Amino acid sequence: MPIPKWRRFNFIAYFLILFNFSIFAKTIVLGLSKSVKYASLQDNPIVFERDPVCRGKWNSEFFKNEHPIVLELACGKAEYTLGMARLFPEKNFIGVDIKGNRIWSAARLAGLDNLPNVAFIRDQIDKLHEYFLSYDIEEIWITFSDPYLRNGDHKKRLTSKKFLEVYKQVLKESACIHLKTDSDVLYEYTKEVLAEVPSKIHKDYADVYAMNKNEELFGIQTYYEKMHLRDNRTIKYLCFSLL
Numbered sequence: 001m002p003i004p005k006w007r008r009f010n011f012i013a014y015f016l017i018l019f020n021f022s023i024f025a026k027t028i029v030l031g032l033s034k035s036v037k038y039a040s041l042q043d044n045p046i047v048f049e050r051d052p053v054c055r056g057k058w059n060s061e062f063f064k065n066e067h068p069i070v071l072e073l074a075c076g077k078a079e080y081t082l083g084m085a086r087l088f089p090e091k092n093f094i095g096v097d098i099k100g101n102r103i104w105s106a107a108r109l110a111g112l113d114n115l116p117n118v119a120f121i122r123d124q125i126d127k128l129h130e131y132f133l134s135y136d137i138e139e140i141w142i143t144f145s146d147p148y149l150r151n152g153d154h155k156k157r158l159t160s161k162k163f164l165e166v167y168k169q170v171l172k173e174s175a176c177i178h179l180k181t182d183s184d185v186l187y188e189y190t191k192e193v194l195a196e197v198p199s200k201i202h203k204d205y206a207d208v209y210a211m212n213k214n215e216e217l218f219g220i221q222t223y224y225e226k227m228h229l230r231d232n233r234t235i236k237y238l239c240f241s242l243l
């Protein structure tokens with residue numbers, strides 16, 4: 001027997017009410033969980049949120065040792081920061097990202113693992129000089145940063161001349177900058193920029209996995225790297241110094 005028109009209308013109306021309600025409920029839950037995360041981020045002693053209080057005294061005031069400091073920029077959930085901190089207790093690691101919820105996840109894992117050699121900065125990367133003095137940093141890792149593919153956006157790339165200048169202000173002489181990316185555009189762009197500034201490329205792997213270099217990069221895979229590998233993208237790596 002055909003369903004009467006008014007019943008069909010009722011069914012659609014119920015569906016729309018339920019659907020809208022579930023979106024509303026989801027928004028509230030997500031909003032609440034974000035505000036809880038942001039509040040606990042502010043209370044977390046290993047997270048520095050727009051607060052350069054340790055400038056020039058990371059070792060004496062925070063880490064309480066004289067170990068070298070390594071940065072992971074655009075760290076997201078900070079797989080390299082955490083992975084390297086476990087492998088190299090004789091070094092200190094600081095992950096930097098602007099996104100609070102990703103830093104929150106990373107800081108939670110560092111706390112669960114009781115890692116004494118890890119900290120996080122939640123701020124814009126171009127403010128690094130507000131957090132560190134010249135020669136404070138031993139190494140920088142840039143992991144799967146956005147390639148900014150739109151015309152005119154290339155200045156936002158983390159290997160643009162503007163950002164290289166920022167790194168130079170805080171790095172030790174000839175210190176290594178490691179770039180790991182799935183983006184051909186970012187990889188080629190970085191090499192073009194490096195050809196124009198005083199620099200030296202030490203390692204250039206066009207396909208980390210085909211070249212069996214994964215172990216050399218500590219076998220660490222980030223969240224985005226895993227995603228790109230599932231999409232069969234090639235992972236590229238550069239290690240270079242600014243002279």
Ligand SMILES: C[S@@+](CC[C@H](N)C(=O)[O-])C[C@H]1O[C@@H](n2cnc3c(N)ncnc32)[C@H](O)[C@@H]1O
Nearest residue numbers: 074075076097098099124125143144222223224
């Ligand atoms: C594609 S995600 C990669 C995250 C992580 N490294 C990974 O591989 O899973 C890029 C990250 O860079 C961060 N980011 C991009 N530009 C930034 C900037 N100028 N300052 C701080 N964080 C930035 C974003 O917030 C984002 O978390």
